[in-house]
Amino acid sequence: MGIEVDNVLVVTVATSETDGFNRYLQSAREYRIQPTILGFGQEWRGGDDIKRHAGGGWKVNLLKEHLQKFKDDKEKIVLFTDAYDVMFLGDLRRITENFKLTGARVLFGAEAFCWPDKDLASKYPKVENGKPYLNSGLYIGYMPEIMELLERKDIQDTDDDQLYFTEAYLDENLREKLKFQLDHESQIFQNLNGALNEVQLHGDGKENEIKLKNVITHTEPLIIHGNGPSKIRLNHLGNYISKAWTPDRSCKHCTYGLINLTNIDTADIPTVLVALFIEQATPFFEEQLLKIHNLHYPKERTHLFIHNNVKFHKDHIKEFVEKYGKDYLSVKEITPEDEISEWAARDLSLDQCLLKECGYYFSVDATVHLDNPYTLKLLIEQNRTVVAPLLVRNGKAWSNFWGALTTDGFYSRSDDYMDIVYNNKRGLWNVPFISSAYLINGTLLKKYDRTKLNYVRSNYDADMAFCANLRDLDVFMFVSNRLDFGHLVNPETYDVTRAKPDMYQIFENEIDWEERYIHEDYVENFNPNNTAKQPCTDVYWFPIVSERFCKDLIAMMENFGSWSDGSNKDSRLEGGYEAVPTRDIHMNQVGWERHWLYFLQRYVRPLQESVFIGYEHNPPRSLMNFVVRYRPDEQPSLRPHHDSSTYTINIALNQRGVDYEGGGCRFIRYNCSVVDTKMGWLLMHPGKLTHYHEGLLVTKGTRYIMIAFVDP
Numbered sequence: 001m002g003i004e005v006d007n008v009l010v011v012t013v014a015t016s017e018t019d020g021f022n023r024y025l026q027s028a029r030e031y032r033i034q035p036t037i038l039g040f041g042q043e044w045r046g047g048d049d050i051k052r053h054a055g056g057g058w059k060v061n062l063l064k065e066h067l068q069k070f071k072d073d074k075e076k077i078v079l080f081t082d083a084y085d086v087m088f089l090g091d092l093r094r095i096t097e098n099f100k101l102t103g104a105r106v107l108f109g110a111e112a113f114c115w116p117d118k119d120l121a122s123k124y125p126k127v128e129n130g131k132p133y134l135n136s137g138l139y140i141g142y143m144p145e146i147m148e149l150l151e152r153k154d155i156q157d158t159d160d161d162q163l164y165f166t167e168a169y170l171d172e173n174l175r176e177k178l179k180f181q182l183d184h185e186s187q188i189f190q191n192l193n194g195a196l197n198e199v200q201l202h203g204d205g206k207e208n209e210i211k212l213k214n215v216i217t218h219t220e221p222l223i224i225h226g227n228g229p230s231k232i233r234l235n236h237l238g239n240y241i242s243k244a245w246t247p248d249r250s251c252k253h254c255t256y257g258l259i260n261l262t263n264i265d266t267a268d269i270p271t272v273l274v275a276l277f278i279e280q281a282t283p284f285f286e287e288q289l290l291k292i293h294n295l296h297y298p299k300e301r302t303h304l305f306i307h308n309n310v311k312f313h314k315d316h317i318k319e320f321v322e323k324y325g326k327d328y329l330s331v332k333e334i335t336p337e338d339e340i341s342e343w344a345a346r347d348l349s350l351d352q353c354l355l356k357e358c359g360y361y362f363s364v365d366a367t368v369h370l371d372n373p374y375t376l377k378l379l380i381e382q383n384r385t386v387v388a389p390l391l392v393r394n395g396k397a398w399s400n401f402w403g404a405l406t407t408d409g410f411y412s413r414s415d416d417y418m419d420i421v422y423n424n425k426r427g428l429w430n431v432p433f434i435s436s437a438y439l440i441n442g443t444l445l446k447k448y449d450r451t452k453l454n455y456v457r458s459n460y461d462a463d464m465a466f467c468a469n470l471r472d473l474d475v476f477m478f479v480s481n482r483l484d485f486g487h488l489v490n491p492e493t494y495d496v497t498r499a500k501p502d503m504y505q506i507f508e509n510e511i512d513w514e515e516r517y518i519h520e521d522y523v524e525n526f527n528p529n530n531t532a533k534q535p536c537t538d539v540y541w542f543p544i545v546s547e548r549f550c551k552d553l554i555a556m557m558e559n560f561g562s563w564s565d566g567s568n569k570d571s572r573l574e575g576g577y578e579a580v581p582t583r584d585i586h587m588n589q590v591g592w593e594r595h596w597l598y599f600l601q602r603y604v605r606p607l608q609e610s611v612f613i614g615y616e617h618n619p620p621r622s623l624m625n626f627v628v629r630y631r632p633d634e635q636p637s638l639r640p641h642h643d644s645s646t647y648t649i650n651i652a653l654n655q656r657g658v659d660y661e662g663g664g665c666r667f668i669r670y671n672c673s674v675v676d677t678k679m680g681w682l683l684m685h686p687g688k689l690t691h692y693h694e695g696l697l698v699t700k701g702t703r704y705i706m707i708a709f710v711d712p
């Protein structure tokens, strides 16, 4: 074709560095295109709102002025594009080749809507295929024709540029004279508005590039323009196209603009305001706080802002602040008594960040567990205006981002949502909604005050309002799953009217539950190099639950308080009679039976199967599940007996020598006692025939054990 790409002048207008502008530049760099940027650093003069196409005459005037010095170069080609909502998808050679093939001397992008004056639609020539109407965000042409078009008549800065070019195009004589055409079928220009269903992504393994195809016109557009309301879709496509993410699954745009905080003196590390929001009672909150505290980021560069709206968590916050508060640069605490709403508190936290001249703002909700202590550092190093770590409820598709939006701004699932949530795809994703935890660069807070950047909007909750505002400001929201950062706990069934409500969360938040309540050495029980401890014949001894479990279970029982009276009459049992009564409380009396049975199946059964080989009963059946209390002045011991079980488990809930003296379990046939029981360890023994046993005398204090008669 004989076109020198350096004879193409690529021009755009951008007044400031926005996320969209950075994306535009990155796409240009990807195809070795060097655009000239007009208007940079200036106040926008082209009318109210660049995005709505109203106005924009300034762009025409800037270009006209800029081209003066080139206007005698008749062979020069001018390619004009908008900037904030445009990406290059191919290089200048392909763009100019396709241009030449059209035979036009001036070629504008086409779109589905006649804008800004829809009454002009009837004046347009009919087209068979493709889009009929002119869009002025993307165009290309030879210098003489472009100049003639630009100089056709005066245009005010605030006049509408699209109307200006439309009028020229609708002038049939001029159209003929300038060989002025529209790219109806997107040979080069893809305006996205009104064409959302026409474009698809196709992986091209050979070129290791994901290509945009127009499946209606069967073309591969080379420049895309997210005009009007199609920006959200462009943001989505932009995660892939322009080699942002390649078919070999590498995230190329992830590494763009990274900064490095390693080897920086602490004094030079940017300050961060960590804003913590406790808006509803949330399980495993103590761990949540510790994970924030354990972030590898200097505390002397960290401000804390805490909005606690939940009385239940007051003590957690109090303890935390008392213990660690002094480590931080500052701590600001808003309590439930302050009665400040979520949106107001979030607004306040942004102001607090400004007040402290923070480098970054990091918002974290009570449900967020930052398991990766490098999260904050990594997010800062990612160097985006707004970036969230991907957080997902364990084993669920519930996450802290939305991949797409409905037209009224609510949740909609993008085609890649599951792949991202399950980490089938790893990368940095520009999405329309994030929540729960996100980092904001302090420069954004300086740029927009609380009239633009806030958490208030009717019908929207605080998060949705904030994201809607960010979208309106064309600020990108990225969510990253380049690494694992943490997870979300599920607060839905958390019932703080119970004593120790976290104990009840074994189903909804199993992994957190396990982390807190299962003995740290539990997995060692399955280490093939270990043989199970056997303090008496066929009595096995396993670490199973944490000290916290023991304490919480005792607290659940003592809170309930109605211990049985130790007589043979027991209305809780089917027969109403207990031959060998203890002072006890059954699991079902504290609403914990279902949980306990699950615990038996999940944690106890595998232990049983590992020592009593060949006996399998899944799920284990157990009707008698209870906590026993021994006291010298109440019931201090239990006479010899058999249990109605295939096997019995007996968990020590407190400590001999600390909480009580004496006690233990004696197996009479073997003349063998286990007295040095260990908190959180269980004894497992056959219930009948061979293991006739008794509970030994407690001489001082209180002994608690947890008993289950499995498979009676």
Ligand SMILES: O=C(O)CCC(=O)C(=O)O
Pocket (backbone or CB within 6 Å): 582, 628, 638, 643, 650, 664, 665, 693, 694, 695, 696, 705, 707
């Ligand atoms: O005190 C003990 O350890 C034994 C308790 C017992 O055997 C039972 O409750 O059935």
Ligand SMILES: [Fe+2]
Pocket (backbone or CB within 6 Å): 641, 642, 643, 648, 693
């Ligand atoms: Fe027993």
